[in-house]
Amino acid sequence: MPMPVIPLKYQLWFYYGALACVAMATSMHDSTFNNFLAETFHLGADARGHLEFPRELPGFLVVVMTGLLCMLPMTRVGLVAVFLSTAGLIGLALNGFSYPFMIVSMVAMSAGVHLLQPVGASIVIGLSGEHNRGARLGQAAAVSTMATALGTGLVWLFMDRAAPQYQTTFLCAAGVFLCGGLFYATMHIPHLHQPRQRLVFRKAYRLYYLLEFLSGARKQIFLTFGPWVLIKVYGLPAPSIAGLLMVSCLIGIVFKPLMGMVMDYTGERVVMIAEGLVLVVVCLGYGYAQWLIADPGWARRLACCCFILDEMLFALGNARALYLSRLTPSPQELNSSLAMGVSINHVASMLIPTVAGAIWVSLGYERLFLGAAAFALVLAGVASLVPRSGRRFTAK
Numbered sequence: 178m179p180m181p182v183i184p185l186k187y188q189l190w191f192y193y194g195a196l197a198c199v200a201m202a203t204s205m206h207d208s209t210f211n212n213f214l215a216e217t218f219h220l221g222a223d224a225r226g227h228l229e230f231p232r233e234l235p236g237f238l239v240v241v242m243t244g245l246l247c248m249l250p251m252t253r254v255g256l257v258a259v260f261l262s263t264a265g266l267i268g269l270a271l272n273g274f275s276y277p278f279m280i281v282s283m284v285a286m287s288a289g290v291h292l293l294q295p296v297g298a299s300i301v302i303g304l305s306g307e308h309n310r311g312a313r314l315g316q317a318a319a320v321s322t323m324a325t326a327l328g329t330g331l332v333w334l335f336m337d338r339a340a341p342q343y344q345t346t347f348l349c350a351a352g353v354f355l356c357g358g359l360f361y362a363t364m365h366i367p368h369l370h371q372p373r374q375r376l377v378f379r380k381a382y383r384l385y386y387l388l389e390f391l392s393g394a395r396k397q398i399f400l401t402f403g404p405w406v407l408i409k410v411y412g413l414p415a416p417s418i419a420g421l422l423m424v425s426c427l428i429g430i431v432f433k434p435l436m437g438m439v440m441d442y443t444g445e446r447v448v449m450i451a452e453g454l455v456l457v458v459v460c461l462g463y464g465y466a467q468w469l470i471a472d473p474g475w476a477r478r479l480a481c482c483c484f485i486l487d488e489m490l491f492a493l494g495n496a497r498a499l500y501l502s503r504l505t506p507s508p509q510e511l512n513s514s515l516a517m518g519v520s521i522n523h524v525a526s527m528l529i530p531t532v533a534g535a536i537w538v539s540l541g542y543e544r545l546f547l548g549a550a551a552f553a554l555v556l557a558g559v560a561s562l563v564p565r566s567g568r569r570f571t572a573k
Contacts, residue, residue, distance in 0.1 A: 189304045189313075191364045195255065196297060196317060197324035198357030199262075203290060204328035205350040206266060208422050209336070211404040212415035213343045217274055222405060222542075226534020229401050229527065231280055235288035236523030242292055243516035251303075251512060252364040255296045259358040262289030263351045270347035289354075291523070295515035298498040302511060303366065308441065310502060314495040315437015319430055322492070326426030328353075332419035341415050378517055385501050387559055388449070389518040392494065393525035395456065395552040398545065399487050401530045406463070406542055407484060411477045421481055425488035433492040445496035446563040452493040453557025457550045459483045459490070464546025500563060 214220055220228070235242070246254050265286030272278045297317065305313040328350075336342060407413040407421075440448050462469070463483035466476040498515060505511040536545045 188364055188366050189301075191360050192297075192300050192304070193317065193320045195259075195357045195360035195364070196320050198353050198360065199259065199290075199293060200321040200324035201328035202262070202266070202350040202353035202357070204325040204419075204422060204426075205332055205346055205353070206269075206286065208329045208332050208419035209341065209343055209346050209415045211408060212341065212418065213269075213273070215408055216341070217343075218276060218279075222402070222409070222537040223534040225405060226401065226530040226532075226537070228280075228283075229397065229530030232283055232287050233397070233523050233526040233530075235284060236291040236294075237520050237527055238288075239291045239295065239523070240513075240516045240520040242288070243295060243513065247513075250366070251296050251299055252361050252366065255293060255300075255361040255364075256358055258289040258292035258296065259354050259361060260289070261292065262286050263354040263358070265289065266347045266351035266354065270344045270351070273343070273347070291519060294519050295512050298495070298515055299512035300366070302498070302502045311437045311440030311445070311495070311499055312434070313437070314499060315434040315440070315492075318433035318437065318492045318495060322426045322429035322433055326423050326430070329419040329423040329426065333416045333423055336416050336419070379514075382501065382504060382514060382517075384559070384562060385497060385504070385514075385518060386521050388497050388500075388556070388563075389522040390525050391552060391556045391559060392497065393522035394529050395460075395549050395556060396491070396522075397526040397529045398533050398549040398552070402533060402537065402542065402545060403463070403484055403487065407480065410467075410542065411480060413481075421484055422488060425485040428485070429489050429492060432489055436493060437495065440496055440499055444565055445500045446560060446565055448493055448496040449500075449560035449563060450557050452490055452496070453553050453555075453560055456487070456490060456553035456556070459487050460546045460550035460553055463487070464543045464549070468543070 214225065214228070243254070246257060249257070262285070265282045265284070265288070268278065268282030268285060273282060298314070301313050301317045302310050331349075332346060336346065404418055407418060413421075436448065460483075463480055466479040466483070467473070470476040470479055497518070501514055501518065502511055505514055533545050533548075536548065
C-alpha cells in the first residue's frame with residue numbers, strides 16, 4: 178500500500194521539527210568545541226586560525242555538493258546533510274583526541290551543517306507567500322533559537338566544569354541529529370521536488386554576492402575568535418560559554434520573529450544597514466572592553482554582552498536570503514543561488530581566520546576586532562545600495 182500523503186500545510190511543521198533537532202545538536206557541539214580544542218590540543222590563536230581553513234572548506238564547496246545532489250529533492254539533500262554531521266560527531270566522540278582524525282570528523286560535521294544552509298531557507302521561502310517570507314524566516318529562526326537554548330542549557334546544566342564530558346556531549350548531539358533526519362525523511366513537498374540547476378551565477382545577483390563575501394569576513398572573525406577571547410583572555414569554561422549562548426537564545430525567541438516581521442514591513446535593506454552599524458559598536462566593545470573599563474569583572478561582563486548581542490544579530494542574515502528571493506524566479510533557482518552565496522561567503526571564511534590569527538599574535542586581539550568593525554562599516558555601506566523592496570526584479 179502507498180504511504181499516505183501528508184497535507185502540504187503540515188510540511189512546514191515537519192521542517193520546524195527537523196530544524197529544532199539540527200539546531201539543538203549543533204548548539205551542543207558549538208558550545209563545547211572551542212573548549213575541546215583548547216583543552217585537548219592546547220592550540221594558540223594562530224593555530225586556531227589555521228584550523229578554520231579545513232573546517233570552512235565544505236562551506237566553500239557547498240555549491241559543488243549541492244550540484245552533485247541536484248537530482249534529489251531538497252528534503253532528501255537535508256537527509257544526506259544530517260547523516261554527514263552525525264558521522265562527524267560520532268568520529269569526534271570516538272577518536273577526537275587524535276589530531277588528524279579530529280580534522281576528518283570536524284570536516285564531516287561541517288559539511289553537513291553547511292549543506293543544510295541553502296536547504297533550510299529554500300524550504301521556508303518555498304512554503305511561504307510573497308508577503309510573509311520575512312515572518313516565516315523569523316518563525317524558523319525562533320524555532321532554531323529555542324532548540325539552541327535547550328541544547329546549550331543542557332550543556333550548561335550537566336557538563337562538569339572541572340572534567341568536561343566532551344565525548345558524551347558529542348554522542349548525544351549525534352543522536353539528536355538522527356532525530357532530525359527522521360523529520361526530513363517524512364517530508365514531501367511536490368513543488369520543491371523538481372530538479373535544480375547544478376550551478377547558478379548571474380550578473381543580476383552581484384550585489385548579493387558582495388554582501389555574502391563581506392558577511393563571511395566579519396562572521397568568521399566572531400565565530401572563530403569571539404569564543405577564543407572569552408576562553409583565553411577572560412578564562413571562561415565550556416559551561417559558561419554555553420550559558421551565554423543560552424541567554425542569547427532566550428532573548429532571540431522574541432527578537433528573531435520580531436525582526437522577521439520588521440523585514441516584511443520595512444524591507445531587508447533597512448535591516449541590513451542597521452545590522453552593519455550595530456556590529457561596529459559590538460566589535461569595538463568586544464575588542465576594547467578592557468581599555469574602556471578598568472575593573473576586570475565589568476570588562477568581562479561587557480565582552481559577554483557584546484558576544485550575546487552578536488549571536489542575536491546573526492539572525493539578520495535572513496535579510497540576504499529574503500533579498501535574493503525577490504530576484505529569483507523559482508524555488509529551484511533560489512536553492513542553487515543560495516548555495517552559490519554560501520560558497521562565496523566561505524571564500525572569506527577560509528582566508529580570514531589565518532590572517533586574523535596572525536593579527537592576534539602580532540598586534541593583539543584588539544586590532545583584530547578593530548578590523549572587524551571596519552568590515553561591519555563597509556557591510557552597512559554596501560547594504561545601502563540594495564534597492565528598496567518595493568521594486569521587483571526578474572532574473573536574466
